[in-house]
Amino acid sequence: MxxxxxxxxxxxxxxxxxxxxxxxxxxxxxxxxxxxxxxxxxxxxGESRSIRRAYLEGTAYVPMAQQAWQRWRRLESDTGTRLLTPTGNLTIGPGDAPAVQGFLASARRYDIPHELLTEADVRRRWPQLAIPDNFVAGLEVDAGVVAPxxxxxxxxxxxxxxxxxxxxxxxxxxxxxxxxxxxxxxxxxxxxxxxxxxxxxxxxxxxxxxxxxxLMPKRVPVHWVAPIQAHPFELGIWPVNFWQLPMKDKPGGYHERYALPVTRPHGRVKVAAHNQLEDCDPLRVARSVAPEEVTDIRSFMATYIPPLAACDIRSDVCLYTMTPxxxxxxxxxxxxxxxxxxxxxxxxxxxxxxxxxxxxxxxxxxxxxxxxxxxxxxxxx
Ligand SMILES: Cc1cc2nc3c(=O)[nH]c(=O)nc-3n(C[C@H](O)[C@H](O)[C@H](O)COP(=O)(O)OP(=O)(O)OC[C@H]3O[C@@H](n4cnc5c(N)ncnc54)[C@H](O)[C@@H]3O)c2cc1C
CATH class of the missing domain: 3.50.50.60 (FAD/NAD(P)-binding domain)
Known part of the structure; x- marks a missing residue:
């Protein structure tokens, strides 16, 4: 042998x-x-994965993220395949939200080009997004999407x-x-x-x-939303947007939701929750998505991405392997x-x-x- x-x-x-x-x-x-x-x-x-360097999950990841961008570019030239597309990335929430603070800590420590936008700045640049008055958005202009x-x-x-x-x-x-x-x-x-x-x-x-x-495998419902007008949501025009939304019934708790742009002709916007996910057995996970899971994402869009709220949605399931x-x-x-x-x-x-x-x-x-x-x-x- x-x-x-x-x-x-x-x-x-x-x-x-x-x-x-x-x-x-x-x-x-x-x-x-x-x-x-x-x-x-x-x-x-699922067509797209966000890639960013002003890493809200912790400054320890930034050097790896910087190297990753170069390595993807090298793989593109080794294989003649286009893998990376810049489109920008917004981290949105109240100014004191951990995601916004984490974004700023990484951007400042590693001198990563970024802007801290007010609600009015965001509405002017991306009227597709409805940001509450007391929110801010950290913009990493050079962030993008990799094709998995x-x-x-x-x-x-x-x-x-x-x-x-x-x-x-x-x-x-x-x-x-x-x-x-x-x-x-x-x-x-x-x-x-x-x-x-x-x-x-x-x-x-x-x-x-x-x-x-x-190890904590999690079931992640992913929603594919068909915009009535695709252009404002296309890759290269619309940034990846990650939202940290304060919970009404749990002080200090946050709902996390995100949306990624349409990546191809006749494609769809990808919208999903990033936390409060169900534990699952990876060998027996339910692959269908329940109507109440779709309702939850529709109500997120109705408030924060209104042009998508009434659009056709298809859903599927992906898996996370979470750690404590x-x-x-x-x-x-x-x-x-x-x-x-x-x-x-x-x-x-x-x-x-x-x-x-x-x-x-x-x-x-x-x-x-x-x-x-x-x-x-x-x-x-
Ligand atoms: C909806 C969603 C959105 C995401 N968005 C982002 C993002 O924007 N940016 C980002 O950086 N990350 C994102 N992630 C996370 C990222 O995709 C995952 O962290 C990553 O793909 C995990 O890689 P992996 O190699 O651990 O698992 P996988 O890529 O799933 O590979 C595991 C492989 O193991 C195989 N396998 C399993 N069991 C066995 C077995 N017993 N024998 C043999 N083979 C087996 C499977 O078939 C599979 O091919 C997202 C994840 C999901 C679900």
């Missing part, structure tokens, strides 16, 4: 990027996926070109550390490697059992020096090529270019 240097379980966002990087470095790698990415069963489908399906196709093609062995439609059902190597069992066979990366997104939880008790603190998990499992895992907490796509490099460094016992010890799974022990 071939003993691979590394087996990568899950060839989605992080798995495809890590395979590409490990293959380019000359390691022998086997990648396994339960489906054939890109597909609609995980976390990476095209990005996965590009990374998997590069991995294949670099000699990575990839098997699709093959679900991994278990793994065991046998001391001198790791044994991985799938629906079709058994494989061995020196090291294992579990990058199965929401599907990582069932593979980790009690070791992954802190909302930060990534990247690293070896406690007590398992040869088994690594990732969880991207609902905001990781933009970093994919950089995460591929970080995970490849870890799997090769090299120091990653970024300080990532805060993302270790051991923080939940």
């Amino acid at each position: 071939t003993i691979f240097d590394v087996i990568v379980v899950g060839l989605g966002t992080v798995g495809s990027a890590t395979c590409m990087e490990l293959g380019r470095r000359g390691l022998s790698v086997l990648g396994l996926d339960a489906y054939r990415p890109p597909h609609k069963m995980g976390s990476h489908h 399906e095209k990005a996965l196709i590009a990374m998997l093609a590069e991995a294949e070109k670099a000699g990575v062995v990839m098997r699709f439609d093959e679900r991994v059902t278990g793994w065991r550390d046998e001391g001198h190597h790791i044994r991985v069992k799938s629906s079709r066979g058994t494989y061995e490697a020196g090291r294992l990366l579990l990058s199965a997104g929401a599907g990582t939880k069932p593979l980790l059992g009690p070791l992954g008790k802190w 603190d909302g930060d990534f998990v990247l690293g070896a499992l406690s007590g398992q020096a040869n088994v690594f895992t990732t969880a991207l907490a609902g905001h990781g796509f933009k970093f994919a090529p950089v995460l591929g490099e970080i995970m490849a460094d870890m799997l090769e016992d090299k120091e990653p270019a970024f300080g990532v010890s805060r993302f270790s799974p051991s923080r939940f022990d």
Whole structure:
């Protein structure tokens, strides 16, 4: 039996990027996926992912976000595929909302070009948005959108070109550390490697059992809204807009909603909630969206994006793999020096090529270019 240097379980966002990087470095790698990415069963489908550098989730992410933009550009030139489109990004809420404060902290600390707009500024520039009087909006002009399906196709093609062995439609059902190597069992066979990366997104939880008790797969209803006039909502014209809205019944609590522009002719605006999401079993998640979930998003649009409120809506379901603190998990499992895992907490796509490099460094016992010890799974022990 071939003993691979590394087996990568899950060839989605992080798995495809890590395979590409490990293959380019000359390691022998086997990648396994339960489906054939890109597909609609995980976390990476849906035409668009926002990419921004004034990172409201924490200043620690900014250097990785800056590098990610360059890495996407490099992948575009390696593969001749257009992946990134600038369109701007607005972080909207009361001036003291954590999202606005986080945006400003990252922008100021790293000198990222930005503007802090009043409600009147926003109404003048994007009359599609109805911002309450007491809200502000942090604008990162150079932010944009990355195309996730095209990005996965590009990374998997590069991995294949670099000699990575990839098997699709093959679900991994278990793994065991046998001391001198790791044994991985799938629906079709058994494989061995020196090291294992579990990058199965929401599907990582069932593979980790009690070791992954802190992983929280979430069901994310995503709504596709057909604007009557598409032009004002098109990519390059309309910014990605993220809203942090104070809860009426819970002081200090916020509803989080966002909208992304139409990315193609006859396309739709994407609108979704970012928090207050249902826990789910990734193997049995309900893929249909209930009428009350559509009503919730319509009432958000009626107040904040009125031209979309009465438009036709189609909905589907995506998955987040949340962590207790909302930060990534990247690293070896406690007590398992040869088994690594990732969880991207609902905001990781933009970093994919950089995460591929970080995970490849870890799997090769090299120091990653970024300080990532805060993302270790051991923080939940
Ligand atoms: C609606 C939505 C909007 C988002 N918006 C943004 C955004 O704007 N910007 C941003 O940066 N991020 C965004 N994200 C988050 C980002 O898309 C995810 O963090 C990222 O895609 C997760 O990558 P992953 O590799 O962990 O999972 P995935 O890309 O889902 O890959 C996991 C892979 O593992 C496979 N798998 C699962 N179980 C098994 C098994 N047992 N055996 C073999 N294979 C298995 C799956 O088939 C899948 O291909 C969004 C996510 C969603 C759902």
